[in-house]
Amino acid sequence: MTAALIADLAHRLTARDRAILSLVWEHRVLTSDQITALFFRTTVRTHQRLRQLHELHALSHFRPWVPAGTAAKHWVLGPAGAHVLAVEQGVNVRELGYRHETALGIAVSPRLGHQVGVNDFFVRLRAHARHRDDGTRLTRWWPERRCVAEWGDHARPDAFGRWREASRPTSPPTEIDFFLEHDTGTERLARVAAKLNGYAALASETGITTPILFWLPSPAREANLRKVIGIPKVPVATAVQTPRTAPEGPAGNVWLPVGATGPRQRLAALAHAWEFTT
Numbered sequence: 239m240t241a242a243l244i245a246d247l248a249h250r251l252t253a254r255d256r257a258i259l260s261l262v263w264e265h266r267v268l269t270s271d272q273i274t275a276l277f278f279r280t281t282v283r284t285h286q287r288l289r290q291l292h293e294l295h296a297l298s299h300f301r302p303w304v305p306a307g308t309a310a311k312h313w314v315l316g317p318a319g320a321h322v323l324a325v326e327q328g329v330n331v332r333e334l335g336y337r338h339e340t341a342l343g344i345a346v347s348p349r350l351g352h353q354v355g356v357n358d359f360f361v362r363l364r365a366h367a368r369h370r371d372d373g374t375r376l377t378r379w380w381p382e383r384r385c386v387a388e389w390g391d392h393a394r395p396d397a398f399g400r401w402r403e404a405s406r407p408t409s410p411p412t413e414i415d416f417f418l419e420h421d422t423g424t425e426r427l428a429r430v431a432a433k434l435n436g437y438a439a440l441a442s443e444t445g446i447t448t449p450i451l452f453w454l455p456s457p458a459r460e461a462n463l464r465k466v467i468g469i470p471k472v473p474v475a476t477a478v479q480t481p482r483t484a485p486e487g488p489a490g491n492v493w494l495p496v497g498a499t500g501p502r503q504r505l506a507a508l509a510h511a512w513e514f515t516t
Contacts, residue, residue: 275365300345314341362487372404392440403506414509438471449473
């Protein structure tokens with residue numbers, strides 16, 4: 239990878255391109271559909287630009303095996319893109335922590351589906367906010383490795399988020415921090431529930447009582463997990479993963495706080511869900 243090629247790529251990249259490269263690097267992998275939801279208006283334009291970025295070695299892609307049909311393209315950071323990000327951060331590629339083989343390793347990782355699912359949760363929040371002009375925003379989206387660096391002695395969430403949603407024009411927006419636990423249904427429920435011990439230890443030692451959100455694959459899985467959890471020592475809410483056709487996705491009225499009564503609530507409303515239960 240010559241300096242001339244890197245300089246040529248840097249000249250060709252738009253601000254949107256650089257945002258795509260940064261997000262793909264930070265969150266390991268994004269699908270074409272996810273990139274469309276975040277940055278484009280049509281899949282045709284998405285495919286055109288991603289193909290160009292691939293030809294410039296800014297991105298690499300793969301299609302995971304599926305038992306029927308053809309999987310969507312999954313995108314990871316390419317070697318030229320890594321050089322550009324390294325220059326922007328004032329480090330070299332090694333200091334950035336990039337190796338092309340490692341970046342592509344997610345393609346054969348048993349955690350690929352889980353990672354795509356975690357990312358899809360946040361993509362849907364950001365896409366929902368993108369179509370609103372009232373200040374609603376996803377203001378934090380930290381991946382697992384950043385969470386481990388921050389809280390790994392006690393808890394290892396799949397991600398950390400901060401969601402801000404506008405309510406009425408005369409009222410300030412509601413903001414909530416949360417830890418995400420994306421459940422694929424493969425772990426024993428007792429093991430899933432045991433993760434709360436780490437969050438309780440974190441709360442005890444640091445005073446951090448950020449709600450833990452379990453995003454579950456089926457109503458039966460949700461009901462059974464809630465039985466196993468009982469009355470937790472930290473704020474917990476559960477929801478069943480909504481189809482992509484659901485207009486509001488995880489931002490909507492899908493969350494059921496553990497230990498609180500009433501109907502399912504919006505994500506933002508969880509900021510006040512435990513005020514009268516402590």
